[in-house]
Amino acid sequence: MSGAVEATLAELGLSLPEVVPPLASYQPAVRSGRYVYTSGQLPMVEGKLPLTGKVGAEVTPEDAKNLARTCALNALAAVKSVTGDLDRIARVVKVVGFVASAPDFTGQPAVVNGASELLGQVLGDKGVHARSAVGVAVLPLDAPVEVEIQVELTED
Numbered sequence: 001m002s003g004a005v006e007a008t009l010a011e012l013g014l015s016l017p018e019v020v021p022p023l024a025s026y027q028p029a030v031r032s033g034r035y036v037y038t039s040g041q042l043p044m045v046e047g048k049l050p051l052t053g054k055v056g057a058e059v060t061p062e063d064a065k066n067l068a069r070t071c072a073l074n075a076l077a078a079v080k081s082v083t084g085d086l087d088r089i090a091r092v093v094k095v096v097g098f099v100a101s102a103p104d105f106t107g108q109p110a111v112v113n114g115a116s117e118l119l120g121q122v123l124g125d126k127g128v129h130a131r132s133a134v135g136v137a138v139l140p141l142d143a144p145v146e147v148e149i150q151v152e153l154t155e156d
Contacts, residue, residue, distance in 0.1 A: 005076075005086035008122050016077045016086075020044045023140055029078035034090075034153045036082055040098065040146040041074040042139070043067035052142040056105025059144040068097060068114030071147035075115075076122070079151055092119050092129040094150040100143065101135035108133040115147045 009015060019028050020041060029038045043049060055064040072095075080086050097112030099105075112133035119127035129149075139146050 003085055003087035005089070005122060012121060014073060016080060017045070017074060019077050019081045020047075020074050029075075029082045031082045031153075034155065035093070036079050036151045036153065038075045038078045038148050038150070040096075040148045041071045041078060042141065042143045042146055043070035044074060045070060049141055049143055051144055053144060054100050054102045054105070055111060055144050056102035056107070061105075061107050061111055064099065064111040064144045065114035067143075067145045068112055068147055069118045071097075071145060072115035072118040072149070075147055075149045076119075079149070083153060088153045089123060089126055090152045090154045091126045092123060092149055092151050095119070095129050095131040096148050097131070097133045098136050098139060098146045099133065100137070100139045100145065105135065108135045111145060112147070114145075115149075119149070 022028060026039050029036055051059050051063055053059045055061060095115055097115055099108040099111045116131060
């Protein structure tokens with residue numbers, strides 16, 4: 001089933017990817033009442049990381065921002081996997097972005113903007129959210145960025 005949100009994605013030249021299979025013992029997304037919590041989503045494209053390494057060293061901030069955008073798209077796919085329809089999103093409540101950072105890199109908020117901006121483009125006012133952007137030493141598979149989202153759904 002596809003609706004207005006997926007039509008907006010198509011207008012942006014995007015489509016929902018397949019849900020990224022878990023790398024360990026967890027689910028990509030879990031629904032609890034009217035909320036969906038995604039696990040951290042890596043910027044996987046067709047089962048592979050397009051880039052690896054630390055932002056501010058092997059990966060440019062601009063490339064990392066684009067990867068954060070991919071993470072958000074993967075997170076939306078995870079949300080759809082448990083809701084069946086992205087039009088059920090009432091709002092994005094929280095975004096948490098983790099940026100594998102070189103020791104002197106301090107631009108984590110600008111990197112995570114890639115995810116925030118995508119959610120705003122796709123969901124409009126429903127995509128406005130609270131957020132954390134955290135620098136970390138390393139992420140799974142040496143990914144430069146990882147993003148998780150929490151969304152509230154419309155009533156059944």
